[in-house]
Amino acid sequence: MLINKNMKLADVIHHDYTLVPVINRFGIHLGFGNFTIQEVCKEHNISTGFFVIILNAFHDPHYFPKERLQSIRLNILIEYLQKAHTDFLEDKIPEIAFLIEKMPGECLDDRKTYLLIRNFFLEYSTELKNHITKEEERVYPYVLKLEEAFLKGETDADIKKQIQDYPISAYEAEHENVEEKLFDLKNIIIKYLPKPKSDKLCFQILREIFSLEKELNEHARIEDLIIVPKVEAMENALKLKGFGNG
């Protein structure tokens, strides 16, 4: 189903309830009555076009209107990506950690196995946190500054230095796949748990991991396919313009 701005937001959620955290990222919360997407967006003062694209992209992995996404201002995209980061670290990760904590009572007799899984996930959380911190401290601020410089059409020494020291291509080259460990964790739970007492909790954990994985994929797709090429083009344009007379 292709979502459009004239649909009622409630109908969209009926169709795909996994979009709830996505709309939350835009500051929209449940209880929106019978309003259409457009009306809700207007009330919250957010770009309807962007909102609809994100809903669709999240709903259907095949939907990825590159040109339209690339026409959106970087600061809007970055704001969205940052909210997703917060979601990952403050909701998703603690939720999985909480479920893992319940393993000893509900599904594992063996304390050692539990500790192994807990530590493994802890390690993963740290990795994800580092990945995100780097993006927020180093990459995103640069992207925002660059866009500003690009729109104003003027570069300062600071920007020039960054374009040379850490261009977006350097970020792209070291932008690692943060889903790898999650994949391992899924297999450990699916294939190698020693006789769990009950599958119920494992199922909940798997559901959360799959959902986090889906969101991470979606997120990385925007970083790799939208942010990187867009920033690269701006860098090149600025280089041509500013570096000559600077």
Add this chain to the structure above:
Amino acid sequence: MGEIKTVIVVERNYLMQAGLEAMLMEIPGLMMVKTFTGDEVSLAGHIRKQQADVLILNPLALKEDPIVFLRKLKQIGKMVVFGLMEKETPVNLQSHFSHVLNVSDSKFDLQNKIRSVLHQDTRPGNHNLLSKREVTILKQVVLGLTNQEIADRLFLSIHTVTTHRKNINRKLGIKTVSGLTVYALMNHLVRMEEMGGATK
């Protein structure tokens, strides 16, 4: 069932992508993990990151010269590449692929082709079990040794060690060292005490 093989697709048409996905889904042991349209910046790099077992590539989707692109893929290593051929694909391009899928082939033929090619690549029998040698190597990996150190200790070439490691990852479905550590400890292949300072 043995280990799952991951498939990525480079194809510009949605209908073709969806068709491929539907066809692949029916082959047990295959999982389509990613589709590219072909106009991604540094596509070869994205493909490398996926570490997939199989690539189905429509050369007409590429922005760059397919032959140059295939050369880049060669450096990625052991990934089975199928060329997806359309009517308009120049004949000389076909010869650059060791395996070819024709879009006009029937579903049965396509699936058989894929199965037969991939089958050569899997050694039949003990799909899930690690060989003795692999267990030995797994232990060393978990204890924190580098490939070079393992090669020196076991009198193997570094190339052999890398191959073993790839096979271990593939058989277990676990790629990271910490994942392997969990597996090894859970299965009592190493003891916690042996780990000493190796963890972290």
